[in-house]
Amino acid sequence: MNSASKPLLHIRELNKSYGDLHVLKNIDLAIWPGEVIAIIGASGSGKSTFLRCLNVMEMPQSCFMDFADFSFDFREGARARPDVQQLQQLRTQIGMVFQSYHLWPHMTVLENVIEAPVRVKKMPRKAAIEQADALLTRVGMYAKRDSYPAKLSGGQQQRVAIARALAMKPQLMLFDEATSALDPEMVGEVLSLIATLAEEGMTMLLVTHEIAFAREVSNRVLFFDQGVIAEDGPPEELLVKPQSARLQQFLRRILHEDIIASQENSR
Numbered sequence: 001m002n003s004a005s006k007p008l009l010h011i012r013e014l015n016k017s018y019g020d021l022h023v024l025k026n027i028d029l030a031i032w033p034g035e036v037i038a039i040i041g042a043s044g045s046g047k048s049t050f051l052r053c054l055n056v057m058e059m060p061q062s063c064f065m066d067f068a069d070f071s072f073d074f075r076e077g078a079r080a081r082p083d084v085q086q087l088q089q090l091r092t093q094i095g096m097v098f099q100s101y102h103l104w105p106h107m108t109v110l111e112n113v114i115e116a117p118v119r120v121k122k123m124p125r126k127a128a129i130e131q132a133d134a135l136l137t138r139v140g141m142y143a144k145r146d147s148y149p150a151k152l153s154g155g156q157q158q159r160v161a162i163a164r165a166l167a168m169k170p171q172l173m174l175f176d177e178a179t180s181a182l183d184p185e186m187v188g189e190v191l192s193l194i195a196t197l198a199e200e201g202m203t204m205l206l207v208t209h210e211i212a213f214a215r216e217v218s219n220r221v222l223f224f225d226q227g228v229i230a231e232d233g234p235p236e237e238l239l240v241k242p243q244s245a246r247l248q249q250f251l252r253r254i255l256h257e258d259i260i261a262s263q264e265n266s267r
């Protein structure tokens with residue numbers, strides 16, 4: 001299915017605990033260039049923790065990670081444990097977009113998008129502005145480049161947050177429920193932007209409760225259950241003909257919640 005000779009990201013034996021709570025249990029996963037992977041699973045199953053470990057906002061207790069040209073061993077005391085500078089490099093190459101947009105409120109849209117390229121990547125300001133203008137045009141936010149985040153709708157803020165992540169030229173994008181804090185009428189504009197990125201070949205992992213969207217945009221689905229990847233396969237199999245009782249039960253519940261939400265919205 002994939003012509004690349006090696007995965008973009010390969011992790012093995014990823015374990016993450018908070019105190020006695022073993023949240024991620026020995027996870028192995030290879031992600032190939034261009035894959036669009038939807039992650040589904042019940043609340044508390046470890047989806048957000050998993051994404052946060054991938055872009056090393058959280059340090060796992062163990063993880064062998066091959067990413068692009070890096071090869072790390074995260075165990076305490078390991079010789080190949082990433083240092084501070086390598087962690088920062090990893091974070092710039094793995095972009096993340098959250099449920100709440102986390103834009104800097106005291107900066108304009110343009111300043112939000114150029115901040116990290118200028119500060120972290122030491123990109124000349126003029127080049128960063130040119131790049132930001134192109135990205136803002138692409139996400140349909142150029143007209144608001146001099147506005148402050150508080151003046152924007154949720155959907156607009158999220159599109160700026162996506163432009164800000166893309167400004168670092170990441171090789172992998174992680175989306176953690178990027179639409180779940182949005183009003184229903186804003187969801188579509190953000191989903192269609194994500195779908196465009198997928199079509200353009202961006203490798204991405206998306207935690208989502210939008211099952212119809214996951215089916216449309218992803219070519220692989222992971223079902224998280226109690227800290228393990230319980231199922232891994234194409235959307236037509238997992239989302240249309242789920243085999244395990246737990247996945248069937250999960251999908252039934254999500255579908256039920258969607259129906260209730262759409263009834264409430266139409267009131």
Ligand SMILES: Nc1ncnc2c1ncn2[C@@H]1O[C@H](COP(=O)(O)OP(=O)(O)OP(=O)(O)O)[C@@H](O)[C@H]1O
Pocket residue numbers: 018021023041042043044045046047048049050
């Ligand atoms: N910083 C933390 N300290 C302690 N426990 C945490 C922390 N972050 C997450 N947890 C716990 O880890 C487990 C997994 O949480 P996580 O946020 O990854 O779940 P999730 O699958 O993203 O859930 P949701 O669908 O509700 O977002 C939960 O039991 C949660 O309480």
Ligand SMILES: [Mg+2]
Pocket residue numbers: 047048049176
């Ligand atoms: Mg979560």
